[in-house]
Amino acid sequence: MKPIILAGEFVVLVVVAIALLVILLASSIKVVKQTEKFVVERLGKFRNILDPGIHFIFPFINVVTLRVVMKEQIRDFDPQPVITKDNVTMQIDTVVFFQITDPKLYAYGVVNPISAIENLSSTTLRNIIGELDLDETLTSRDIINTKMRAILDEATDPWGIKVNRVEVKNILPPKDIRDAMERQMRAEREKREKILLAEGERQSQILKAQGEKEAQILRAEAEKEAQILRAEAEKEARIKVAEGDASAIIARREAEAKGLELLKAAKPTEEVLKIKSFEAIEKVANGQATKLIVPSNLQDFVSVASAISESVKNK
Numbered sequence: 110m111k112p113i114i115l116a117g118e119f120v121v122l123v124v125v126a127i128a129l130l131v132i133l134l135a136s137s138i139k140v141v142k143q144t145e146k147f148v149v150e151r152l153g154k155f156r157n158i159l160d161p162g163i164h165f166i167f168p169f170i171n172v173v174t175l176r177v178v179m180k181e182q183i184r185d186f187d188p189q190p191v192i193t194k195d196n197v198t199m200q201i202d203t204v205v206f207f208q209i210t211d212p213k214l215y216a217y218g219v220v221n222p223i224s225a226i227e228n229l230s231s232t233t234l235r236n237i238i239g240e241l242d243l244d245e246t247l248t249s250r251d252i253i254n255t256k257m258r259a260i261l262d263e264a265t266d267p268w269g270i271k272v273n274r275v276e277v278k279n280i281l282p283p284k285d286i287r288d289a290m291e292r293q294m295r296a297e298r299e300k301r302e303k304i305l306l307a308e309g310e311r312q313s314q315i316l317k318a319q320g321e322k323e324a325q326i327l328r329a330e331a332e333k334e335a336q337i338l339r340a341e342a343e344k345e346a347r348i349k350v351a352e353g354d355a356s357a358i359i360a361r362r363e364a365e366a367k368g369l370e371l372l373k374a375a376k377p378t379e380e381v382l383k384i385k386s387f388e389a390i391e392k393v394a395n396g397q398a399t400k401l402i403v404p405s406n407l408q409d410f411v412s413v414a415s416a417i418s419e420s421v422k423n424k
Contacts, residue, residue: 141162145179148176152170156171159173179212186203188279192239201279207226254277
């Protein structure tokens with residue numbers, strides 16, 4: 110029985126040894142992710158930094174004391190009470206974007222780096238806001254962000270931390286200040302509305318005046334052109350009338366000449382001429398004249414008619 114017992118104890122020891130060996134091997138193998146780095150200490154003293162990949166370390170002698178995330182991190186800090194230059198108390202909360210650049214400095218630079226960043230952000234914010242009044246605080250977010258980032262980045266360099274951005278998330282003035290600002294904004298909007306209405310009315314009046322001016326100019330130009338056309342029409346009419354009178358005179362003269370030619374060709378006798386003379390006297394008597402002078406010697410008048418006849422014959 111005794112040899113069997115010894116064999117069983119041996120098996121147990123072997124199993125225990127194998128288990129210890131497996132534990133030692135498992136603890137000595139370290140797999141580091143791409144976005145992480147490990148801080149290794151040997152007997153309480155900094156040993157080295159493990160980069161991404163598989164690493165073997167001596168168990169119980171070398172110990173991983175800190176896993177550092179190398180990605181950019183975000184911390185949204187609670188609102189902090191701050192006092193402006195004109196003694197207005199308000200609540201401001203900030204968001205800090207940072208990244209660990211040196212795991213060794215991050216591990217040994219400061220106790221609880223996140224808490225240190227929060228406290229440093231709070232004090233820096235109070236200092237910056239204390240130099241600004243209420244209106245500047247509300248309109249100078251970019252200035253506040255830039256100043257805070259520069260101060261925090263410089264202060265966190267010994268901690269192995271790079272501050273990339275600092276953003277002011279909310280600015281909450283007291284309720285009475287918010288009410289006063291709301292009333293001011295309402296007054297500004299009403300003022301702009303009245304200005305726009307007045308400007309619109311002014312533009313409308315200007316456009317109406319310009320339209321009336323252009324209409325008067327167009328009416329004057331139309332009247333001028335109409336007068337010119339009427340004058341030209343009257344001129345053309347006078348020319349046409351004058352041409353008609355000239356044509357009538359020419360036609361009358363041609364008719365008289367033709368009549369004289371016909372009279373010459375007919376060879377009238379003295380009796381015919383006398384009769385025509387009497388007819389002419391009769392036509393004169395039928396005119397509009399109130400007085401008619403007849404020669405005392407009608408025979409002389411007949412003689413004149415005979416002379417006229419002779420002259421016609423000569424022609």
